[in-house]
Amino acid sequence: MAATMRAWQATAHGEPRDVMRLADVEIPEPGPNQLLVRVRATALNFPDVLLCRGQYQARPPLPFTPGVELCGDVVSFGDGVQGFGEGDRIIGTTSLPHGGLAEYALVDAPDAFLAPTALDDVHAAAMHIAYQTGWFSLHRRANLQPGETLLVHAAAGGVGSAAIQLGKAAGAHVIAVTGGAAKAEVAAKLGADLVIDRREQDFVAAVKAATGGRGADVIFDPVGGDAYAGSAKCVAFEGRILVVGFAGGTVPTPGLNHALVKNYSIVGVHWGLYRQLDPALVTEAHGRLCELAAERVVQPLIGGVLDLGDAADGLTRLGAGETVGRLVVRP
Known part of the structure; x- marks a missing residue:
């Protein structure tokens, strides 16, 4: 009889709270170049929400276990794995449909990295995707x-x-834009030089005022929609708008004539392509991020630690924009 584990399963597409079920399923077997990992902690990501909704670029077959990012211990591995041994504590992205919202998960060996020793399991689980994305x-x-x-x-x-x-x-001189006083306070504690609450201020006017009318050199936009539209109005000469995601739900359709006239760049960021096309850069970035963690320069912001049974509610809150920092699930 095969060994079983507890795991969340998305059985249809929709809001996580509506389509996810906690079930007993068989522990997966690692295939060639894969690691079986005992999950210590899984950080919730917006792609997990999109996966449940069926709106992500990858659509694993139903049912599947969400949880694209984890920290855990290597239990066993398939043929061809090099550089890892049983008991190694790793972080990385999971191999769907066997994601991290379970007691065990699968990770392709190229997507696994030794966990930063300076961080505990919860913080390590939340470091990989967000900080790699930010670094690139x-x-x-x-x-x-x-x-x-x-x-x-x-x-x-x-x-x-x-x-x-x-x-x-x-x-850099960092200007942070948030929605609400509580989130503004969080951004200030993270070290932002200026915090703008978009619910209380016009961020375009505030950025122009803070920069003497010049605007921001680099704009980091994981939101899209109105955030992007405003960014195009306050980007500096030779500025760069980083298109990181569309958490606001609206994909902008920028006027390229505006980029031409104002002489700024619209720059796409798809971190997953580096994993596919130039993984050595990802490894190099991981080493630098571990150094910054050891120096206490970076420390993932944890908005809450959840039991496994609360994961679906956590993902629904994340999708509704009700979270601060990262929610992390511990089996």
Whole structure:
């Protein structure tokens, strides 16, 4: 009789709370170049919400277990795995349909990295995707320079909070945009030089006032919609707008004539392509991020730690924009 585990299963497409069920399922077997991982902690990500809704670029067959990012221990591995042994504590992205909202998950070996020793399980689980995305956005795509002004949207969220910390580490002047006083307070504690509550202020006018009319050199936008439209109005000469995601639900259709006339760049950021096309860069970034964690320069912002049974509710709150930082689930 096969060993079983508890795991969340998305049985249809819709809001996580409506379509996810906690069930007893067989523990998966690792295939070639795969690791079987005992889950210590799984960070909830917006792609998990999109996966449940059937709106993500990848659509695993139903039923599947969400949870694209975890920290855990290697239990066993398939043929061809090198560089890992049983008991290693790793972080990484999971191999769907066997995601991290379970007691055990599968991780493809190229997507696994030794966990940063400076971080506990909860913080380590939340470091990989957000900080890799922030690192590639700011350094690889935008070439952020010391002294430049960085504008961060959704600054109290998972990737936004990472962008604040990485921007400050790079020597930038960081302006954070949040929705609500509580989130504004969080962004200020993260080290933002100026915090704008978009519910109380016109962020475009505030950015122009703060920069003497020049605007922001780099704009980190995981929101889209109105955030992008406003960004195009307050981006500096030779500025770069980083298109990181569309958490606001609306994909912008920018006027390229405006980019031409104002001389700014619209820069796409798809971190997953680096995993596929240039994984050595991901490994290099992981090493640098571990160093920053050891120096206490970066520390993932944790908005809550949930039991496994509360994961579906946590994902629904994340999808509704009701969370701060990262929610992390511990089996």
